[in-house]
Amino acid sequence: MLKPLGDRVLVEIIEEAEQKTAGGLYVPDSAKEKSQRGKVVSVGTGKLLDNGTRVALDVKEGDTVYFAKYGGTEVSLEGKNYSILSERDILAIVE
Numbered sequence: 001m002l003k004p005l006g007d008r009v010l011v012e013i014i015e016e017a018e019q020k021t022a023g024g025l026y027v028p029d030s031a032k033e034k035s036q037r038g039k040v041v042s043v044g045t046g047k048l049l050d051n052g053t054r055v056a057l058d059v060k061e062g063d064t065v066y067f068a069k070y071g072g073t074e075v076s077l078e079g080k081n082y083s084i085l086s087e088r089d090i091l092a093i094v095e
Contacts, residue, residue, distance in 0.1 A: 001041070001042065001077075002042065002075070002077065002082070002084070003042055003044075004042055004043060004044040004084055005044050005045070006044045006045065006046070006047060006048060007044055007046060007047040007057060007086055007087045007088075008043075008044045008084055008085065008086055008087070009040055009042070009043050009044065009057065009059055009065075009084070009085050009086075009087060009090065010040070010041045010042040010043075010082055010083075010084055011038035011039065011040055011041065011065060011067065011072075011082060011083045011084075011085055012038055012039045012041050012080055012081070012082055013035050013037075013038045013074075013081045013082065013083055014035055014037045014038050014039060014064070015035055015081075016035050016037075036066050036067055036068070036069055037064065037065070037066050037067075037094075038064070038065060038067065038083060039062070039063070039064050039065075040059050040060065040061055040062060040063045040064075040065060041061065041082065042061060043057050043059060043060060043061060044057065047087070057087050058087065058090075058093075059087065059090060059093060063093050063094075064093070064094040065090050065091075065092065065093050065094065066090075066091045066092045066094070067083065067085055067089050067090050067091060068085075068089045068090075068091060071083075071085055071086070071089030072084055072085035072086070072089055
């Protein structure tokens with residue numbers, strides 16, 4: 001598995017279920033937008049400040065989060081899609 005560094009977070013992208021329009025037509029995978037929701041799989045050690053102290057991240061493993069549409073780097077590992085994000089690219093935690 002991947003271990004993110006610093007203030008980075010590894011998020012497994014949660015694919016949305018089949019989408020259907022109001023008229024009953026199914027939207028093909030090629031027309032769907034990239035999901036912006038995922039589950040935190042691993043977190044880095046935190047942001048390192050100029051004075052040498054480390055600030056812990058607000059998210060933890062197991063959290064479901066929404067992240068910026070074009071944030072992070074997408075990777076595929078063992079047949080699953082992940083995104084490596086900076087903590088600032090995470091918009092919200094689902095409670």
